């Protein structure tokens with residue numbers, strides 16, 4: 001597994017980390033926002049290096065950007081001993097890690113996640129990749145970063161909508177594995193959470209699951225709660241005016257899949273109501289046009305978690321207890337989307 005460093009002084013910790021490593025060349029990958037807000041925080045701690053910047057946003061997590069990154073690596077004459085620093089959110093980490101892992105059959109990289117979402121989720125666990133033909137993370141590999149350096153200092157410049165997006169994965173961590181954690185989150189206004197403490201707990205939950213099942217043969221599937229439907233919704237609206245942030249789509253997915261949990265695993269109606277209240281209080285309701293339901297369900301079937309024509313979900317038996325490989329049919333997914341639309345606004 002990767003080394004995770006929770007850093008109170010990111011510039012100093014990064015400088016120290018790099019001093020103890022041998023590499024031939026150093027390259028930084030950032031997007032158009034993190035180059036402006038985050039790069040200045042670490043710039044002075046980086047020895048001689050070159051920087052590649054791409055346009056921020058999920059729609060740029062694609063093969064065209066990868067080609068540009070591989071070209072930059074080649075022009076900079078990076079060899080197998082070069083080290084890449086991914087400075088940004090999940091898009092930068094997923095794509096930068098993918099490019100590093102495929103360039104010359106793989107060079108080392110470290111992640112410096114700068115969004116809440118990437119700090120608690122995307123930067124840990126070694127899933128790397130890009131979107132392709134409208135499907136999320138369709139092309140990719142598993143490969144671990146050498147290290148992940150996490151600092152809440154970056155969150156100061158993060159727009160509130162992005163902070164809220166990351167919070168969805170934190171809620172998920174409580175729902176799938178720790179009822180007390182979920183209870184604690186629920187008892188506080190989401191904007192007033194102690195991010196430093198929460199990041200450590202959430203990373204601990206994710207790391208624990210990934211260590212037990214790195215390649216997602218079993219247990220790791222619980223991390224997909226809310227994501228089968230959530231990813232389909234995110235993909236469907238990706239390049240449209242209804243575009244949703246990752247966490248906003250996952251929030252809808254968690255509600256729909258909580259409904260499925262009550263149907264398939266008999267999660268109690270009381271717990272379903274608790275989840276509804278919590279998620280709607282943070283994200284409100286984003287009604288989905290019913291004309292889009294069939295296409296969204298089609299996209300669910302493209303999900304990587306599925307085998308053949310069976311749609312496997314990770315669902316809750318109760319808050320804090322998740323089960324995987326629950327076969328769900330098309331009709332029930334349709335019902336779950338209808339259920340979501342009928343929730344109070």
Ligand SMILES: NC(=O)c1ccc[n+]([C@@H]2O[C@H](COP(=O)([O-])OP(=O)(O)OC[C@H]3O[C@@H](n4cnc5c(N)ncnc54)[C@H](O)[C@@H]3O)[C@@H](O)[C@H]2O)c1
Pocket residue numbers: 031032033034037038056057058061088089090091092094114115116117118121122123124125126127128136137154155156157158159162165246
């Ligand atoms: N690999 C995994 O296990 C995993 C897990 C969850 C999500 N993901 C992926 O992560 C991506 C979503 O991640 P994300 O929400 O971090 O998206 P992102 O990388 O697009 O970042 C969101 C926005 O915030 C900006 N930003 C980043 N840090 C900032 C800062 N400190 N200050 C100001 N602006 C900043 C970015 O430029 C971007 O505009 C999706 O592609 C999703 O598929 C991967």
